[in-house]
Each structure stands twice: as structure tokens, then as C-alpha cells.
Amino acid sequence: MKKPVVRFAPSPTGPLHMGGVRTALYNYLFARQQGGTLILRIEDTDQNRFVPGAEEYIIDALNWCGITFDEGVHLGGERGPYRQSERSDIYRKYVELLIEKGEAYYAFDTEEELNAMRERLEKAGSHTRTYNFETRKQMNNSLTLSPEEVKARLDAGDPYVVRIKIPENVEVKFYDEVRKEVVVNSNEVDDKVLLKSDGLPTYHLANIVDDHLMDVTHVIRGEEWLPSAPLHVLLYRAFGWENTMPKWVHLPLLLKPDPGAIMKNKGLRREMTDKLTDEFMQKHSEEVSEDMRSKVHSFVQNVLSNPSGFTQQLKENEKDPGFLKLAKNFLHGAFYGKLSKRDGDRLGFPVFPADWIDPKTGAKSAGYREAGYMPHAFLNALALLGWNPGNDEEIMNMDRLIELFSLDRISHSGARFDQDKMKWFNQSYIRNSSDEALLPLVKAELQKAELATHDDSLLLQVIALLKERVSFLPEFAEMAGMFFGDPQTFDQNMVEKRWKPESKDYLQDLHARWDALPEWKSQPLHDAFEALVAEREINSGQVLAPLRLALTGIPNGPGVFDIAEVIGKEASLRRISTAVAKLG
């Protein structure tokens, strides 16, 4: 079999989100497994939505993930250029080809005329409201105008678009690797614009021409494209390329998390109430006046505080005043459906692989990288949202994913994102990483927190003690403080509960016993402690808790004897003395 060629083709309209990363990942896994080629193509045919820095961001983020390409905008290659804005001449040529073949036509309709047409159809109760085999007869295009007039208009430089001429009433059948056979009547497909009046192609045209020219064998993309797949099939047909048409693979969508799971977090709930109220007031500033704000706020608050009846509360009621209808709609949109770029900011979890700073507003959106995720944990979790290996394996590194991935195990329905599960993956990856592998990552975190990082052997010991109790990389820095400096404060609650009048005596005794020890290791330290407890006939907790308090100042962390070993004799004894002096 021929080696497959696949591509990931984002548009630089902002940062890539998780769904995009997953699409890139599936393309990558497939290409690597099959020994095929993976191309990164940038689909920047919409000048209006271009966002500076987005392309660089996409490349950087994919790079962090470890998703590598064979050809692309950042690598070059034989099939380039890989940026669609640099391929205008190519598209023009192919559009002309279609016009010559009678498969496409010029259209001169203005926006107003198009709107009028849609309104007319809606009023008439028509099922479709599109430019199609029926309506094109009433519009200004090269099918209704005389050849002379068309020529005159073109020569005069009138703005025009080129539309595909969709054939009337044919069954468009195609095979999707995930959905199997899909059939759509061509009457449901409209005469989509292929070439815009700015001379640039639309997605549909550029996509088909590029995929054809770049020898793409499999189009692996999100399900949001499924409805336009018939158009794409018809385009291949119009060009006469149907025999080399790529295979279609439409991936199930990544959906917003279960609202109930988000609402568990009370702090987040309060924050979300404010945010959503603001967003709503802004969005509906025309319909809802500012003095309704408090009503909206309390409605939002009400809905969010009752996650179990969530869906019920958002059902519309005939008697609802206008603002309430809008609010219900708005909240529904905010909590259900496809995961969107805004969700990270309002639902309290990252949707982007890496932090993104909006070039216009300067606002920052959180990314998984900065949140302390290991890239492969992130990808592993993502891989399982819409695909599974068919056995009970869940933790799979990249090699294993490449080995097990298969198109026929992609699931059919959208997958709700679950932050808890994502966290669990990261935790597992940290736990299962060797101390050495973690070293550079932890070092980076410690540097950010301005903690000493020069002593690798110390760091390795610290990592060994902390990695079992950490879910995210930055937590290493948060917890490592005890290894780099004496406690400055003592947890008040623990002092009250566990520090007794006799604690001083016990710790002084322990201080003496430890001081006399020939070897400063966890086990002998523990033995000395046990001897003390036995001789004085007390409970170990009576000494252990004050000891932990003395060494770290906080109620939890790794085993006290391990901590003592790592921080060393001098620091340990000093901390005991200090605590005894301070707490009496």
C-alpha cells in the first residue's frame, strides 16, 4: 500500500485549542504508525481574522507536545508553499478551470441582495435559505446574465465571487472511516462561494486544491466538517479528481465538561457568576439595560448553585420575561456543546496547550504547559478522548500510542472533557517518571520560585520524596521550601492541637540522642526515635507531631525521618532547638 500523506491545517486566527491538538495528534499517530508523511499547512485565507503571533504559537505549542512534522510552513518541503496566502495564483488557476468546465460561475450579488433573498425564502416558508439550483435563477450571476453583460461587468471591475454549480438532485454518497456510509442529496448542498471578492479562496476551495496537490490520502479532521464533506466530494468530482480523493475521517467533537463537575468548586462558582454576568450584559447590551444587572446576577447565581437541576432550570418558559429567555439561552451556550476557546477563561481550566497572550487586549489565557502538565500526560489524556485501544490500557507513552492507534477504534459521539481525569494522568506521569527525568523540569520550577538549584544530588533526593505527592510540576516548588530553609512560621492550628507542655522535653531528649548518632540516615534516626518512645513509655505521636512541626512548620509532607536525612544533621538539630525556643 502507498504510504499515507496526512496534514494538520489550522488557521492562524488565535491559539490552537485542545481539540486542535487532538486532531494534530491523531494525524501524527496515524502518520507515524503507517510510515507516512505529516504536513503542517496554514490556512490563512481570511485576512480579517488573521491574528499576529498565532502561527508562531501553533508551531511552538505543537513542538512542546512533541508532535513533529515532515513538511510544513516551518520546515519547507517539496509540496510547498504551505501557507495558503502564498498560493493565491494556484487557486485562481483552478477556479478558472472549473468555470471553463461549467462547474462554477461568477456571481455579482451584493450582501443586501443576498440578505433579501434569504428573508424572502424564510417568509415564503421555504425549507432552505441558500443559494442553490433553484435560487440562483433569480440572482445576478453568469448563469442568468448574458455573456456580454458578464464580460462587461468583469471588465468594469465589478466585485464578484465565484460559486460552485451544485448539480440538481443527485445522491452524494461517500464513505467516512468513522461514520461509514453517509448519503446527502445535492439539493441540500448550496452553491458555496469558492473565490471571494478579495480574490482569495474560501476554505472549501483551498482545502481541496491543496489536498489534491499535496497528495493527501487521508483527511482527519473534526466532525464540524462533516456537513460540508458532500460539498468537498462534489468539488473533487467537478475537478475530475474523484479517483484520487482522500479518505474521510471525521473525529467526534471535544465537548465542554459536565456542568456538575465544574459547579462542585464553590470558589470557582462565585467567580463564574460574576464573569458570566459581565459577559451576558456586554453581549446583550442592546436588549437588556444596565439596571437589570442585579437580576441577571442573581439568576445566574441561582442556576449555578443548583447543579443537579441545572438543565431543568435552563428550559425556556413561555412566561419568562425577555431577559430571562436570553439569560437561559446564554447560560446553555456557556455550559453545553463544543469546547471553545473562551471556555478556559470562564470554566476554570486551560483549553490551550500553552499560555496565550491576546495581542490586542493583553489578556492572558492559561495553558497546560504553564499549569505544570507534562506534555505526554496531556497528549495521553487527549488521545483517549475519542479513541481507545480496545483493551484496558490507559497510560500509554507516545510509542505505545503510535503502536496501538487505529482509525477504526475512533468513537462516534462527542467526548466531554474531564479535568479530574486530566489531572490524574499528569499525576501518574509524574509518579512514573524517573527522578533524573524530572530533574530539569523541577529545576525550572524551582528557579521560577527563586530556590537554590545548584545541588543536583540534593534535588534528586527532594524529587524522590515529593513526586508521590504532587499532581502538577509547580507543586514541587511549593512543597520544596522545607528543604531549602528553616521554617519561618509554625502552622497555628497544628501548634494548638499537637504542641503540648511536655513536647519541649521530648524534643530536647531527641536532640541529644540524634546528636550522638554516628550516622545521619533515615533508619538510625528512626531507631533513635523509637528507643526514646519505648524508654519513656509514650505514644510515638506525642513526639512525631512536634518533631514534624519543628522541622517543617507545617502539618504534612514526606516522612519526617526522610526529611531530617535530606536536610542534614546541622539543620535538623538547629530547627529542633529553634522550635523548642520559640514554642516552649
Next chain:
RNA sequence: GCCCCGUUCGUCUAGCGGUUAGGACUCCAGAUUUUCAUUCUGGCAACAGGGGUUCGAUUCCCCUACGGGGUACCA
């Protein structure tokens, strides 16, 4: 409105005509660690509804309901 896709525990999913419907996350209980976390053991929890087809349907077909996507000179 119209078109397309989908529907197994709260969530991600296994199942491809006969199963005590399996696993994972979350949650709960217990054990270990006299802290926290880890680990281990156990538990709660699902085939959307109605018709067919069949000796037998979670599994195949149809309808309904529900969910999702699309419906731009955006991708």
C-alpha cells in the same frame, strides 16, 4: 426552520445476538503510612423510550425523545 451525526454508570469508555454488562476517573468505606499524598481492598452507579426482526436483543431495523454539529465572500 432545514440538513447531517450521535445516544452503555455523573464523566471517558469496553461490548460487535446468549455476559453476574467489564475497566478508568470522580465519590464513599476500610487497611497501610501515627501527617499529607501514594498504595491496596471493597462499595455506589449505566444499556433514553416505543415498536419490530429473532428461540433470544445492550448489540440488527424503524419511529420518537434527547444531545451535538452545520446552515457566511469564517475556518
